[in-house]
Amino acid sequence: MQLTDESLRKIAALQRNEITEHLIYERIAQVTPDSHNREVLTRIAGEEVQHYNIWKQYTGRDVAPNLLRVWYYYLIARLLGMTFAIKLMESVEQEAQIGDPALLAEIPELPSMLSNEAKHEQELINLIDEERLKYVGSVVLGLNDALVEFTGTLAGLTFAIQDSRIIAVAGL
Structure with missing residues (x-):
């Protein structure tokens, strides 16, 4: 052929x-x-x-x-x-x-x-390895919770203190 x-x-x-x-x-x-x-x-x-x-x-x-x-x-x-x-x-x-x-x-x-x-x-x-991938969701949710708490803390400090330098130091 x-x-x-x-x-x-x-x-x-x-x-x-x-x-x-x-x-x-x-x-x-x-x-x-x-x-x-x-x-x-x-x-x-x-x-x-x-x-x-x-x-x-x-x-x-x-x-x-x-x-x-x-x-x-x-x-x-x-x-x-x-x-x-x-x-x-x-x-x-x-x-x-x-x-x-x-x-x-x-x-x-x-x-x-x-x-x-x-x-x-x-x-x-x-x-x-699906076992490793199972933990990725937990890590993402944990990071999400930490970000929400951190943002809430900074928002509260902004209203209470109203001094941007102190808030920036607290954020760091």
Whole structure:
């Protein structure tokens, strides 16, 4: 079966996406302290290489990864944590699941790869540590209460004292 130039261009883009995702998952796994999460990310990274090799059979060439995207997600994982990076990666997996009807007809492995990408998305969602996220609501409510009390205190002092310098010092 002869692929069109347009199909080969799309396959090369998908191939680049797979090798990029492989490196992203591999790098995030390196900075993940939880062994189970690290194992899942490493396995997903390996499956992304398998997808890359399938695409390579059609293009007949190696494709360079998007290193800027790899470093972006790596820095996100280092600075903001794996949970935040995984949420961003979830959207990447959703994009990868969108199948091109023309390619579906030309590539027999594509349905299997798409179901594998859907499985990856579910596994990434399961990695998110919901226990930590439960406390975020409590922190926000606590900060809200503190802000209301602080504002009320300053308003009371403003009416009682009416000296802006004393109120500013009390606010600090």
